[in-house]
Amino acid sequence: MPWLAMMGVSVFEYGFGAAEKTLEHQHGWTLTQTFWLVSIWAVFQAGIAFPAGRLREKGIVSAKAAMLTGAVLCFLAFFVLGITSNLLVNILFYSVAGGIGAGLVYATCINMVGKWYPEKRGGKTGFVNGGFAYGALPFIFVFSYLFNAHNYTWIMGLVGLYMFIVVGACGFLFRDPPKNWWPAEVDPMNASAQPKSARSLRVNPPATKQYTPMEAIKSGQLPLLWLSLAVIGGVSLFGIGFQVPFAKSLGFGPFVAASSAGVLAVVNGIGRGVVGWLSDQIGRKQALILVLVVEGVAQFGLLWSGNSHNEVLFIAFAFLAGFGGGAFYPMYAALTPDYFGENNNASNYGLVYSAKLVSSVFGLGLASGVVSAWGYTGAYTMAGFVAFGSAILALFLKQPGRRKPVRNAAPATSNTTAGQAT
Template sequence: MTTTELPASVPYREVADVNGRVYRVGETDIDIMGRKRKWMVILPWVGMMGISSAEYAFASAEDTLHTAHDWNSLHIFWMMTVWVFFQAAVAFPAGRLRESGRLPARWTMMIGAAGTFMGYLSLALAPHVVVAYIGFSMLSGMGAGMVYATCVNMVGKWYPERRGGKTGFVNGGFAYGSVPFVFLFTGYMDLTNFRWVLLSVGVLLAAMVASAGYFFKDPPKNWWPANIDPLNPPEDPRARRSLEKNPPAVKQYTPMEAWRTGRVALMWFCLACTSGVNIFGIAFQVDIGEEAGFAGGIVATAMSLKAIVNGTGRGVIGWLSDRYGRKQCLLAVCAILGGAQFGILFSAEAKNLPLFLIFSAISGFGGGAIFPMFAALTADYFGENNNATNYGMVYSSKLVSGLGAGMGAVVVGAWGHSGAFILAGCISFFAGFIALFLSPPGRPKSRDVKPNPQPLGEEMA
């Protein structure tokens, strides 16, 4: 990474568009932080990979932890549920602290790194399951939530004109970064070495998060890239297409203003439904595969494939949303995720391994793609200045969707895998229906635009 000496002062000017939104132009990325803004994509991506295994690989360690610590299997599912709860709960307050300047991005990442290590330390050495709940579910969950919110919002601030693909790429690290650990926990870790494996993984991942976060820096409020004119269509065809499909917010909404538009509540509900389906699939795909008679190694491969597609799908859908529109892609993702649940159930009941792998991948794509869509939509609708807090409100829906693992165990116990996967598919379809009502606040809907009853020639006659 090359760093350039910052000049003593950099001239900038503020311009306003027809809606009154202010843009700060004139400063380049190198002027502000001494390096290209692409590093604010690469480094958050590394940070996201550092926290991914706690959610996406944890279920793979279930058998070893159950035997080693003599924990009830339900504890494993509820530990994951509580982890997701704290990961989501910390997003809003951390966002408020970040935007107030009391918690710089660098220190947020350092706290997240410490929480990551504490999680693996407690799984390795916990003398009682309560210690594991505190260390892994609470401390690691909170640390992961701080890292997640910081990384996702960082890239959106540095790429306000083309955030979809970049946000999706960074978000993808939260899924496929776990792939090596899925194989490690299922194929190598056992009762003889689980403590050293967990401690080593904790040190490695904490170091990744801390080293990436050390270089984090936010752009100034209202910053806009110096080479892009915010008042006219940009020359860059990619930026021009993205801004046409996903126009910037008409103003910088405060959290209260954003809530009053009603869009936050709609987005919160849709994300709660779809992310709950995603978490349910992560927790129970192994179980339904083993119930179908597929070998443990094959099921681990399916989970790894799911994580890979989950991660890469976030980047792909982000890129597509820049081209075709965020809402259109969100609707497609809800339909894909819902259909995949029925596909997994059908292939497991038919004991068709190739179909099981295919629908696992499709489910992974749908389950991952929802997150960058809502992250980008939040900034598109409400602006970048308060995005950490605004997205924190939307992302707090995982407080509810985290029950996808714990409540999923209850539903599976009552209705079996068939009833549970059918319910999950229907929930995703319903979320897509609710998403139909999303629209950017402050902009007139096309059906409300009245044609001029008198053409220009008649007015002048």
């Protein structure tokens, strides 16, 4: 259910680039105005994670209530976008209300799957997180081929209705596990009994204690996670938003432009699941660094193949960009409870994910100004170097409170019981 709900709201971010040109013509907006719409959306989508997490952990807001609220707000965002060209009104509904709605869905789904699968968090979180990317694939082609002034209002309304039904139906059935829950069939003290789970626990040992948000900040690792995500998140959002406009500026046809964006979205989503599984095998930090390096290489590859007008290589590097541009998200989502525990994860990950507040401003809003001033060559060159910088930051990540490598799979927290809450 979290996977389906994440696919439901994916069109906000991953379908926007394909719809951008029609939005400009239909509403009379400039490129910068259009991209500030999704940039502000990303600010609110990320910004709601921490306050929503605190409300959920205090028992004030349930998972069901968060999801149903998100479903209503997502519907209103697209419905209003389809009936008015007023930029301020659309900022209030699409950017603010839609951002809050999608953020409620995203944060609730990611936190929930991490709580239900603490012994193999990487693969499960990556799978659910992947839906946030490739769920937009049908809409990318709809926006590229069928979206025009004659059916604009109808398509916007139907997209909003689709999100309302999918997110609302899934959210209605959501429930959290009890505090300190652990799957009864997995014995963390007996590594030989569950070799698959034990391997993940050895390379990704559980947190040394349950950190509060303030303790996580004081450890120094949460700010480092935040900074690294802020840097690479801007590169990812830049690629998502400008993939189709860049392809069209090169003279590539609508099929190549849409296909490059489709490849980016599909591989972006599938890559999250693959890297999530890989992180259970080799370790979360190692998998994260690999992804960040790949994303840096992809930026220079897209620029080179695009300027060479090589459509085949352009699609190939779009594949790499899609892989690197999304797979880091589940790594940060899984590293947070790995480092700070599960009990306050909604708040702790909300703080980490708030890095997207900065990413959205630089990756979408200000990036449109960079493209206008320096062209795509300057923008993609900058994005490549920024991605490598994020990889360097990730080298300094380490689990708080653990001085020596773990030699068994036992969790360090003593208040965890199998299948129930203490």
